[in-house]
Amino acid sequence: PTPPKLVFFFLSLLGCNGHYFIxxxxxxxxxxxxxxxxxxxxxxxxxxxxxxxxxxxxxxxxxxxxxxxxxxxxxxxxxxxxxxxxxxxxxxxxxxxxxxQHDLCKIYPNVYVIQSTFQIRGMHTLIRDRDISKHDFVFYSDRLIRLVVEHGLGHLPFTEKQVVTPTATVYTGVDFCKKLCGVSIVRSGESMENALRACCKGIKIGKILIHREGDDGKQLIYEKLPTDISERHVLLLDPVLATGKLVTRSIPHTYSSATSLQPSLSYFFYLFSYILIPILIPQAPEGIHCVCKRYPSLKIVTSEIDVALNEEFRVIPGMGEFGDRYFGTDD
Known part of the structure; x- marks a missing residue:
């Protein structure tokens, strides 16, 4: 059963800083x-x-x-x-x-968790099972990734568009955002590329590889990004957000590849008018705090938020090394 929650009603809120509805x-x-x-x-x-x-x-x-x-x-x-x-x-x-809502969604309005259903919970159960076969792990991971990407695309800006239907009737709808690109964080992020390509025909996808331990201060190992990335809405692809350090390191490198100016957070979000991070599972609260505090304008979309990190900085209950399990290199 769901534990009861307290709701406080105040006659007035004078000098109160927080999240409330007036x-x-x-x-x-x-x-x-x-x-x-x-x-x-x-x-x-x-x-x-x-x-x-x-x-x-x-x-x-x-x-x-x-x-x-x-x-x-x-x-x-x-x-x-x-x-x-x-x-x-x-x-x-x-x-x-x-x-x-999850407690973190109340703190950070830029964090979006897709609505949980028995289908989604069932797929989470399967891919978290350590005894699942590689074929089934990839199959159900791809299903979840597609749902997360579709949900994430729904947060992109749109323009109104009118078309004429076969019955000669005018239909008023919306037009997809055209200037998009994906940036996958090698190598786990590459697992999300096919879903993005299936949703966005002909989308450009760049890659970025960052050493987790810093590599003697040279954290950036490899990057290949669209030359016009500064004119596009960027979707940063990474299936797991644990500590958040990898994502926060990726963003400045993506920024510096598009401009020679010194990093400026306000200019960064002017340059990249929209950055969205579709994340499969799981997200750890520590990682969300890390990313949202440093880049509060980023939108993070995920299918579930896990409990915490353990002493080895692994997500709990988690699912192990996603990239190794997806690409079959966990043996």
Whole structure:
């Protein structure tokens, strides 16, 4: 069973930094005044004149000075207060959606986990099994990779497009983003190339190889990237994000190959207007923290987030060395 989760509701959030959802309920001024008169005369034994005097001298000026201007900070404004059942149902649904997300997705809005189904969980179970055959491991990994790539492509920018159907009817849809390229981190990232090619006809794919231990400071071993990569949206391909160091090393090298300027994070994301990292499984929380803190504009798409890293910096429960298992070199 799913453990219960706490949801906190605050009357106000003054000087609070964090992730929260703000809504404001509004009712007409005469309704507010009528409620106050009824409450103070019936429940508190005050006379109407004293209630009106307090309202005119303190309550309404305070509302105009502090409550009314705070509307511009509200994510949602609910007219008619508690009687607006449709708006309240929308808020309840929003809270339920947030509660269903992984905790890291609440911290980093640029992390996307595709919706889990029994099919996806079943494929995860199979490729994590150490006794699965190489043929089945590749088959189910390719299925998952295709789902992750398709989901990742859905986060790319698009333009509206109209076409005429065979029934001579105008259909308004969207046009695929044209200027794309993939960059696979050798060698595990190469396992994702076929899925990207199957989704994006004729896409250019570059390669980059970085030594994990730094190779005496020369971390970049090999790179072959599209010459016009600075004009394209980049999809950085890597099936497993463990510590995140390999990805954070790959991005500056990809950047430096397209411009001779000194690395500048703001210019980097101006140059590469969109960088997306489709990752199969598993992601470790440590790796997500590492990448998102250093490059908060990157979008990371994955099919599942694992628990943690062990003392050997391996993802737990994990799936072993993905590249070795996929290419059959784990013997």
């Amino acid at each position: 809504w404001q309920c509004t009712v007409d001024a005469d309704v507010r005044l009528a409620r106050r008169i009824r409450r103070d005369t019936v429940e508190r034994g005050r006379d109407v004149n004293s209630v009106l005097e307090q309202y005119a001298k303190f309550v309404k000026p305070a509302f105009d000075d502090f409550v009314l201007p705070s509307k511009k900070y509200a994510d949602v404004i609910i007219p008619r207060g508690g009687d607006n059942h449709v708006a309240i149902d929308l808020i309840v649904q929003h809270i339920r959606t947030k509660l269903g």
